[in-house]
Amino acid sequence: MLSFCRIAVLLSPLLGIAQASSIPTAHKVKEDVSVPRGWVKYGEPPANHRVALKIALPQPNFSELERHLYEVSDPDHARYGHHLSKEEVEELVAPHPESLDTVNKWLSSLGFTDEDMVRSPAKDWITITIPLSKAEAMLDTKYYVWKHVESGDYLVRTTSYSLPSNLHEHIELVQPTTMFGRFKPEKSTIFKATPFSNTLTTNLKSGSIVNAASGVTVDASCNQIITLTCLQQIYNAVGFTPSAKSNSIGITGYLEQFANMQDLQLFFADQQPNAVNSTFKVISVAGGLNNQSLADAGDEADLDVQFAFGISHPVSPTFFTTAGRAPFIPDLDEPAGDDENEPYTTWLDFILSMPNPPLAISTSYGDDEQTVPFSFAQRTCAQFAQLGARGVSLMFSSGDGGVGDGDEDPATQTCITNNGLNQTKFIPGFPASCPFVTAVGGTSHFPETAVSTFFSGGGFSNFFARPSYQDKDVSAYLSKLPKGLYAGLFNPNGRGIPDVAAQSDLFKVFIGGQAFLIGGTSASSPAFTGFVALLNDVRLNAGLPPLGFLNPFLYSKGFAGLNDITIGNNGGCGTPGFNASTGWDPGKFTGLGTPNFGELRKLVLSP
Template identity: 35%
Template sequence: MLPMLSFALAALAATVSVLANPIAAANIPRVVHEKRDAIPSGWKRSRKHLPTAFIPLRIGLTQSNLDKLEEFLYEVSDPVSSSYGKHWDTAKVAHTFAPSEETVDRVRAWLADSGFETVRIHVTPANTWVEVNATVEEAEQLLATEYYVFEHTTGYEHVACDEYYIPEELSTHIDFITPTIHFNAVVRTPSHGLTPRDSFNATPGWVNNTAPWFNATFPHWNTTAPPLRSNGTNLGHPGVGLFPKPGGPISNHYADLQNCDQQITPDCLRALYGIIYKPLVPHKNSFGIVEYTPQAYRQSDLDIFFDQYAPNIKHRQPELVSIDGGFAQTSYEGFYFNGESDLDLQYGMALTDRQKVTLYQVGDMYLGASFNNFLDAIDGSYCTYDGGDDPSVDAPYPDQWYAGGYTGPKSCGVAPPAHVISTSYAYNEVELSQKYTARQCAEYAKLGLMGVTVLYSSGDYGVAGNNNLCINDQGSESYDGTTFNPTFPSGCPYVTSVGATQINPGAKVTDPESACEQVIYSGGGFSNHFPRPSYQQKAVENYLTNYPPPYPSNVWNSDNARAFPDLSANGANYAVAVDDAFISVYGTSASTPVVGAILTLVNDARLAVGKSPIGFINPTIYSKFFHGAFNDITSGGNQGCGTPGFQAVPGWDPVTGLGTPNFPEMLVRWLTLP
């Protein structure tokens, strides 16, 4: 049975004798705060790090009231609650979860008692991170550990330790510390020949030698990746393996609904899910789609698509909000630069008609960006107060690494969150530390408190992770691994995960769909980081009791784990205009913005009668009140890791979730809620 990894690692009691020197007190009772069990695939320990080198220690302080976060969220999200729909504002969220003064004072005192001068200790705004530039020798004494330089098979390097210790009395005050055990990104094949700034070696680095920069041109599929920093981490473009998958070119466009099994269009989706609705108050509503540079849309592609399938909005553009230098780049074109954004926007805009769609374009062309960079921009409390970034995975802006990079101020609380936010990217959960995913997951809960619906694609490789990687006996990823590999953030209980279905070949648009088994397999399974939330307990227990998976417990996490996806929608044979031509496209990258568009229309109807947006929907859609609001999917599977995967069955299943939207039924139910 896979161990359930909770929001914080269990403390392991130990006493460590610290070497006597001016910055360390001797024989302080300490506990292991984080420990890594295995070196990730492709990495090896190269050498001991130089004791005189500097590393930027960042100590994340434990937030207040996190034990009540779920309770607060359910109060505004559970349809039986008297506070349903009474969402919080940003100021209330920030105040409620800010670390206590005691936490700040204790950590500051620990550093001072260990010999760090006051001028070297920096506490971030609202007292949530403590930062200190320490030599390797100082950091090793402080944390009772040893720092090594790890080398990847590609030649890139990363600095980390295997475990670290903190005073036992601080274990409840410190969330996690970086850089320590984390290998928070997977190195991909080098991408382009962008030149780092001449001042690169003067910036704070974790490896003293010059990083091996590359001279290749921007590659295409299977080699698209962001540049690497000197520490060897891949900073941007989360979920490289979750791009939509292309099919063949489309020569004939069908004007009726007779061929939806071969070609999905907006009209096919309207027929499948009963979407007959024109926005009433689009000026009060908002729908956001997130893209990560260099993924970018082409306006000419939108025009071609709208001319064919939505002529009433031809020439309409999304409202682009630039985050950390993000822009709709035109230097590189092709499906793997334009396919994702073209798909998301064409269907998101066509299905919501006159509704304004906000495009959150994140990251410059050089460093890229992570989910945390986006979250910083839409929630100033996360950026300023929670300090969610981890420098080992999140891009540090302003861009000091590359000539031509974004040098403006870090995007912090500059973009109000839309009521519904759709993201078609994902990490593999195993690539991220438990504490990192826990901190980010808590932010999604806070967005739910503020009335935001957050959607993420569940993945395109069935029970395997992005790029068809599974977990092996060493706990790392490989193609021959046999343990299921869940994606993140789908495993976070505070997002809504979206899987994929298909119209079976030869079937009518009125026939039942099945789980998608063309080109892609709907991602689904059970998290290794997060426990099962109460809202889905009954639905998942029904599945496990009546349709138990035929796999041993060491292949999937059977220990009361968060299960996903929550919903699904068609993800096969989409007609998409890319680079001035129509092609067929597959993926949960398609189903996610479709569900986002449908929920946006629900919000419009509620806002038109003076009600609040639907916010975090999971407690509602799993409730008895929503029985019959979805089209149950009962056939198909999501193979991966050398297995047939899970199977779609009556009721909830880890392939298609609760099923696909039945818009009229959903609309009626949500309109009757307060």
Template identity: 30%
Template sequence: MLSFLLLCQWAAIVASQIISPSVQHAKRAILPVGWSRARRYSSDAIIPLRFGLSQPNTDMRTLELLLHGVSHPDSPAYGQHWTPARVARHFAPTDESIGVVTAWLSQSGIRSNRLHMSKSKGWVAVNATVSETEVLLSTEYHVFVHSESGKEHIACDQYYLPAHVAPHIQIVTPSVDFNVVLSKRHNGNSFSTEVSLGQPRAGTVFPQFTDAIDTLVPGTEHCDKQITPGCLRALYNFHYSPISGEKNSFGVVEYTPQAYVPSDLDKFATNFSAFSGPSLVGSRPSLSSIAGGVVQTASRSFDFNGESNLDLEYAMNLVSANQPVTLYQVGDLQMGASFNNLLDALDGSFCSFEGGDDQENDGIYPDPLPGGYQGQDCGSVKPANVISTSYGYNEADLSPAYTVRQCAEYAKLGLMGVTVLYSSGDNGAAGNGGLCLNPDGSQTSGGRIFNPSFPSTCPFVTSVGATQINPGATVADPESACQQVISSGGGFSNYFAIPDYQKGAVGEYLTAHSPPYSNTTYNSTGTSRAYPDLSANGANYVTAVNGGFFLVYGTSASAPVVGAMLTMINDARLAMGKRPVGFINPTIYSPAFRGAFNDITTGTNPGCGTKGFSTAPGFDPVTGLGTPQFDKLLFLWSLLP
């Protein structure tokens, strides 16, 4: 915390200014499904009020230009990634913002000795009564109750700030946001969740599985029935022996209570030897515990072990034992965690960036629950060169302010040379759980408006969709969009504008293959971020889970496969004395890389009562640019500085 004296000095800078008329700063469009207003919040209750200060250079357009400078192959600064210290300095709030906000609070009766400021100057906090807060923000606070869980939430419908203060504040918490993901219940040695697949705080996941496998099919002759590491190497010409080893890094993210089973890793390794190097039997990922993350052993089932086993079995096999793989295990068993808790650990400046973590959606550490993690991980982990995450939200689950704050952090990681991959979702044009949007913004299974996925819609991550080998086809035949058990998530954002790197490819798709839907079905403006960016096979993965083999399906399989390929490309670049590829989107959309992908031209991604979008030559919002041809990508990236 910064000193009382320093706060006083900032307040004195603008203490003589006149408080200007109020302007609306935020308003909630609708009340989320299942919540109802119960009563006014007690006027003498204390609210942990936080003002997230606006930070320079964080609007989406500025971030895009900054990232373009180090990520576009035609840029003279390509590959010249920033240090964490430079990132922190560049995005620090200005003294003017601190002065304006603290002076306003002082003039409003909040004495300076009550104010607290983060070390990075990202937010100003004060414990204020409800009556004080309502006067400050010209609003009313109510208690809202969730009909199914009985959970209570404190919020207002809208709030106001003085016109001269509003530009200096990005977000106020608690206020209008209902970024609620109902957390898991812990009953003895078993866990259950109250949310659909893909919600990170609950620890649930994307992949689907079918019957157990009685007989493994060796070789690559029947990859339409069973996908193995050998099938993937044959499909994508993925043959490479790493030589950089410890100089390189590959991170796979899992959220507690999801956990891998060591004996399953060994069972997989015994049956599927890596392409090169020593045996993977006995090999384990390097555990990086974040926010108390543990590889729990109390609960065993596909729901608890399927995702982590799938990710690690294929990630480790495809890069071999010569390339260490780091497991980012996020969240303790009591609180759980979110993407933001991961980002806190990867970049310490994010802990307080624009107000810090959200009380409702993120795990708030130190964890006050019995046995909870008593630390707060801020900048405690060096980011891997490539980070693969197979979890996701529906974009509509979160407020625009929340998604923009998080998306800006992915841009900062890109500036530092980190490749961030997210699976695009398994429900086609629909969202997690097959939910679609209604005209009022709510989400139901009977909705008819396409429901995009986040973080895939953030323009600063690489979104990975899914393909399949068609029944009866071989690894030498063209793949199609995945429509076995799952459908490749894809579409157009309702929150984020289209980035420059994507305009040409998306424009060509919309001009030549305009989807047969009106603007009441999806964001048809042609000015929004489209996803996924590329794809890989996501069907019939042979996966060892709890002592048996199962066929597993999902874009959560595709993401670590692409991550493994990019990690090996980084290995080659590091061996040449070059830097990792970092944020890849401006490069893979550039003309020079156009021939480096297998174009997927058959299949759709059904959802919301429609067949969804259709694949097409070039880019499409089902499979992106297509599937990677590793040998061509390796050659092209070796030519870049």
């Protein structure tokens, strides 16, 4: 830590620079994007439409935070498990005083006071809620209403915005501006079956299946219906009950997906009788609702909480219901409410301010990476790193579109880029492509194979370079590909997706008082997260810290506790996609494989 006097000496020459740079200068374009494929200009929004404008200030010490993150997450490092405190992380991501001073003076010159601004704990984000006409003047831009032709969604966005040139080095990005992502649940609704019937129950296979390779025995019915018992058998966790009082698990909910407590009781009565009458904590983020009408029960939310909380019971469970980016209705003269930012940042702002966030968190939502501005993806990914440094494990579904975007008929996917060049490329998903989260792909049946084509997503990021923890495994996979295969269709130097996998089809879920079979990587992520919570329990009961950011462990010692999936391929974009193989692979998007809890519980305790 630098002394106050030393800080004053260092900053004294910068104060003059800050004063000089506060003089208003001409606007210069900060960011511009091509109109994303599938969006058309619909009209002009009302001038009094309100927007929650978020301004990100640079984090000059982020590389130092990243160093800390990798050291405390590497099982071979002396600092493994020595996670940072909330205050230590905030100190590392705080903007430079010059940036704070320059941006404050700009906002003050526009008539804003401190009461108008909401600052993040680290002061690296400033939020102001203003009429759209004011935002247009500030950013020297014009907003329009845009319509997504296929879905009918509407957004108020611009394709370019400007800032005074003296602010460019002090402001990293401003949103919502160029962000056209649709932010959708990572599931394919075609895999949601008709309501579960008694006929299916009477036709369930009897007996058991033994995996010759692992020796694991599973009820034969698990190839027709996935229940908690099936997952415990498949992943070698039968008989384990967590007991650490300081353990916790979280599920994120967005887009008015409500986790219904009556449905949870039906699920517990059916699959986890010991948990009947237990419930979960609901935390509202930015006014997120908690509608408990059975008619409004969310299939995504019910799936997530039932399996994540069912596997990990009685670990302390939390469901985050986050408001944001409700569909804009262009035919109303008056706006229904403020136009919030992408819910990722709304939720991240909230959870980074929590003194003790849940230790393992699953999110089953995502965007096509190419619909997310690069600056936004980078900054959001950096926020995920802050949570990892504090000891939080973050799991994200890898997506459901094969190597494509999943928006079209898989047989005719064209996988066209949004960069205005209309190139054909594989389409990775975000946030799964962020190297600071654990991306979860899908498998099915037992013995496990990669889930059916177009039902699990991944590949290689176009935004993020391959992290060092992947170098050995991803390089080995690429070396086995035929020379020139898919040249130009993917970025061989990009972060590989996913990292791991879990069962993702035929999950028996209660929705609106009825049982359904449902699937998607939206099922595999909460299931995997449930087992991460069990592993945290093992460590906490041994007096050790939680696992935190998982990937450095998974790609080193943890690999020995994963079931390798070697069968399948992931088609899309007019190609067969990548093949599954021994070791890590994006083929069928199984990554390193699925969890063997019995082995992993020993590995997380090994020195």
